[in-house]
Amino acid sequence: MNLTEHYNQLYKKSSEAIRSGNYILDPQLNSETDSRFGITVLIRPNETVKTNIQLFLAALKEVEPAQYYYPDSDIHITVMSIISCSEEFRLDQISPNDYIGVICKSLVDLDGITIKFKGVTASPSALMIQGFPTDESLNNLREKLRDDFKNSDLQQTIDSRYTISTAHATVMRFQEELQHPEELMQIVEKFRDFDFGEFTGENLELVYNDWYQRERNTIHLADFRI
Structure with missing residues (x-):
């Protein structure tokens, strides 16, 4: 996938929707009864990148x-959603150690993952920082995870919602009617090509998480040094 082209197309379509009032509010953000949970392999940007993101926010x-x-604690890149968030899934349905073992197998011979955060894109319901892997390490890891989990007998829903191929970080979601959509998009335009920085991930995490990766609802299952 050409990530630049993908992000550009997404931005063009979504920015028009936001400006015309056709954005989508997330009704679950403040719900006390939202019980969608899953397990995810993720990587987090370093402090320099997060500081630059907070300038934008x-x-x-x-x-x-x-x-x-999103607070700093919740900003992440999804490497792979092993079990997609749903109301039906709970952590006591699986043995986390079995999943940790498969992930360790997938990490053999993995090179470090370096990602450059440059520019901002949008969806009809959110704003995201554009992430660009500097080599094929992230894609290679994703392919290994796909193969290793699909060759196991463990519960998983990899690629059931969509095939993950980007390296973006969602940083803002629409939860209330926009009061100043044009001013909002003017700020987004100023950061459209902003260099948020580059980082090399040294740690992958396996977490049990809610839909928004909120720290207060996350159970940390494992760290993996890379």
Whole structure:
């Protein structure tokens, strides 16, 4: 996949939707009864990148303070959703050690994963930082995880919703009607090609998480040094 082209097409379509009022609010963000959980392999950006992301979010908050902004603790890149979030899944249905073993197998001979965060894109319901892997390490790991889990007898839903191929980080979601959509998009345009920084992930995490990867609802299952 050409990530630049993908992000550009997504931005063009979504920015038009946001400006015309056809964005999508997330009704579950403040729900006390949202019980969608899953397990995920993820990687987190370093402190420098997160500081730069918060500069962007601070500018957005000036014009749209009522939206949902990700704290540093929740910002991540999804490497693979092993079991997609659903109301039916609970951690006591599986043995985490079995999953840890498969992931360890997938990590054999893995090179470090370096990702450059440059620019901002959008969906009809969120704003994201554009991530660009500098080599094929992330894609190679994803293919190994797909193969190793599909060749196991463990419960998994890999690629059931969509085939993951990007390296973006979602940082803001629409939870209230936009008060200043044009001003919001003007700020987004200013950061459209902003260099948020590059980092090399040294640690992968396996977590039991809610839909939004909120720290307060996350159970950390394992770390993997790479």
